[in-house]
Amino acid sequence: MSPEEEQRLKAVSEKAKEMASKQREISIAEFFEKNRHLLGFDNKRKALLTTIKEAVDNALDACEEASILPEIQVEIIDMENERFRVIVEDNGPGIVKAQIPRIFAKLLYGSKFHSLKQSRGQQGIGISASVMYGQLTTGRPAKITSKTAKGDAHYFELTINTKTNEPDIQKDEIKDWASKSHGTKVEIDLEGSYIKGGQSVDEYLKETAIINPHVTIIYQPAKGDQIIFPRATDKLPVQAKEIKPHPYGVELGILQKMLSSTEARTVKAFLTNDFSRVGNGTADEILEKSKILPKTKPKDITREMSEKLIHAIRNTKIMNPPTDCISPIGESLLEKGLKKEINAEFYCAVTRSPAVYRGNPFVIECAIAYGGELPKDKTVNVLRFANRVPLLFQQGACAITDSIGKTAWRSYGLNQSGNNLPVGPAVIEVHMASVWVPFTSEAKEALAHYPEIIKEIKLAVQEAGRKLMKYTAKKRRVGDELKKRSYIEKYLEHVAIGLQELLALDDARRKALEIELRHILEKDRGKLEDMEFDPSKNVDYDKKFASIGKGEENNDSSDEESEFDYKNSRRKRSRQTKLE
Numbered sequence: 277m278s279p280e281e282e283q284r285l286k287a288v289s290e291k292a293k294e295m296a297s298k299q300r301e302i303s304i305a306e307f308f309e310k311n312r313h314l315l316g317f318d319n320k321r322k323a324l325l326t327t328i329k330e331a332v333d334n335a336l337d338a339c340e341e342a343s344i345l346p347e348i349q350v351e352i353i354d355m356e357n358e359r360f361r362v363i364v365e366d367n368g369p370g371i372v373k374a375q376i377p378r379i380f381a382k383l384l385y386g387s388k389f390h391s392l393k394q395s396r397g398q399q400g401i402g403i404s405a406s407v408m409y410g411q412l413t414t415g416r417p418a419k420i421t422s423k424t425a426k427g428d429a430h431y432f433e434l435t436i437n438t439k440t441n442e443p444d445i446q447k448d449e450i451k452d453w454a455s456k457s458h459g460t461k462v463e464i465d466l467e468g469s470y471i472k473g474g475q476s477v478d479e480y481l482k483e484t485a486i487i488n489p490h491v492t493i494i495y496q497p498a499k500g501d502q503i504i505f506p507r508a509t510d511k512l513p514v515q516a517k518e519i520k521p522h523p524y525g526v527e528l529g530i531l532q533k534m535l536s537s538t539e540a541r542t543v544k545a546f547l548t549n550d551f552s553r554v555g556n557g558t559a560d561e562i563l564e565k566s567k568i569l570p571k572t573k574p575k576d577i578t579r580e581m582s583e584k585l586i587h588a589i590r591n592t593k594i595m596n597p598p599t600d601c602i603s604p605i606g607e608s609l610l611e612k613g614l615k616k617e618i619n620a621e622f623y624c625a626v627t628r629s630p631a632v633y634r635g636n637p638f639v640i641e642c643a644i645a646y647g648g649e650l651p652k653d654k655t656v657n658v659l660r661f662a663n664r665v666p667l668l669f670q671q672g673a674c675a676i677t678d679s680i681g682k683t684a685w686r687s688y689g690l691n692q693s694g695n696n697l698p699v700g701p702a703v704i705e706v707h708m709a710s711v712w713v714p715f716t717s718e719a720k721e722a723l724a725h726y727p728e729i730i731k732e733i734k735l736a737v738q739e740a741g742r743k744l745m746k747y748t749a750k751k752r753r754v755g756d757e758l759k760k761r762s763y764i765e766k767y768l769e770h771v772a773i774g775l776q777e778l779l780a781l782d783d784a785r786r787k788a789l790e791i792e793l794r795h796i797l798e799k800d801r802g803k804l805e806d807m808e809f810d811p812s813k814n815v816d817y818d819k820k821f822a823s824i825g826k827g828e829e830n831n832d833s834s835d836e837e838s839e840f841d842y843k844n845s846r847r848k849r850s851r852q853t854k855l856e
Contacts, residue, residue, distance in 0.1 A: 525635015
């Protein structure tokens with residue numbers, strides 16, 4: 277080996293050692309500290325909304341799990357220089373002292389990630405991310421007060437140690453909170469921007485009140501008077517029950533992990549105890565197809581045997597998972613929510629039967645409001661919800677928007693160009709309820725494009741569209757009949773005059789004859805239903821409520837941005853399809 281080559285190899289070896297010395301573990305908090313846009317904190321306006329959204333979602337989940345009718349107070353205090361204090365207070369069951377620091381100041385900590393039942397929170401990352409954003413932008417700790425029914429009110433001031441992803445407790449004391457028997461109060465100072473419009477805090481809280489008719493929200497915005505969203509029903513949603521994983525949704529790696537950690541002594545007991553919808557007969561069929569003995573110990577299952585087990589599961593007919601783990605809103609409440617905000621002439625709603633994606637049960641619901649005071653020359657307004665939470669951003673990247681665009685709306689009475697959103701006087705609302713909603717990012721702003729989900733959304737939208745088609749077709753028939761009758765009625769007076777001259781009738785008899793001719797016309801052609809829009813018929817409509825979130829110029833621009841995002845997203849997917 278030449279001296280030059282030896283020198284080069286030595287330099288390469290030294291560089292490898294230098295590179296190795298720089299490697300270190302990154303905590304999840306450090307990662308999201310640098311990539312906070314993934315959590316919905318990519319601009320000041322969105323950061324304010326995301327913080328309130330996470331706190332309200334947690335409050336609603338806690339109240340419903342404790343069977344308490346939610347009453348939530350939201351306050352935004354403008355501290356000037358684009359700094360705001362967000363205060364969210366609920367009447368939930370409260371949090372025990374030991375858990376408060378971890379829930380609010382440790383990312384990826386919570387009770388819902390491994391729980392297969394419908395809930396708004398999923399990842400244990402939302403409210404702690406809001407605390408982290410607040411400390412990054414203002415340097416101030418979050419202030420948490422929580423009280424259980426038979427305990428003291430505990431007050432904490434918390435920050436997150438982003439290197440260790442552990443809470444730093446700056447203050448821990450007992451607080452006098454005699455006005456509250458139980459509940460939690462969160463205060464976070466942060467940099468933000470308060471603007472009204474289609475993607476504002478006001479709009480989010482309004483849509484939350486629409487999709488959660490059992491909640492009362494008392495809202496004090498940064499500008500203007502207090503707004504109260506009263507509950508429309510005293511009936512709590514049916515509480516979702518936790519279920520076990522369904523075999524169809526389990527992949528090889530997950531199956532191996534479950535086999536290594538199960539408490540079952542045999543593989544048959546593992547199948548029947550650790551999965552839903554697997555009884556003794558189904559377990560025997562799976563094991564027979566995979567050629568594995570029922571008494572084999574789970575820890576003795578090799579990778580090759582696991583592959584056979586997965587293949588056997590996929591080739592065995594297994595019942596869909598139980599659906600008591602999800603709690604859809606229901607057709608009547610969906611319609612009632614739309615009637616409160618939109619003064620239209622026709623409403624309809626559809627709740628589909630439960631379906632499954634990757635072993636996870638889900639239900640798609642759709643509601644449509646048509647006509648009335650809605651604009652005829654604009655793209656329809658799409659309201660998207662997942663587990664009773666409004667989705668205000670990334671409309672163009674969402675499976676809901678894509679499914680609506682790919683539905684043929686011309687046959688249902690709306691104009692449409694290609695696969696774009698239809699144009700016409702309509703609002704389309706779609707809600708997905710599931711044990712695990714597949715969002716496109718940690719910010720939980722759009723649904724992923726699973727084929728099973730897209731299929732169900734299209735079927736729900738088409739079913740609602742057929743109801744709309746019956747109404748628009750009937751209205752068109754009535755309009756055509758009115759036009760024909762107007763032609764006939766135009767000449768009834770002249771026919772009566774002609775008969776008067778032929779039969780030498782007096783004026784009184786001529787007038788009576790004209791009335792009789794009109795009666796004959798109506799009797800012969802039938803009585804017409806009044807299809808004219810009457811604004812006073814919708815007694816649920818609240819004009820003041822409907823105007824919330826539409827007060828400033830950004831409403832139109834946000835709609836334009838959503839439409840641009842939608843078209844841009846479609847172009848990207850089209851290019852990807854061609855490449856594949």
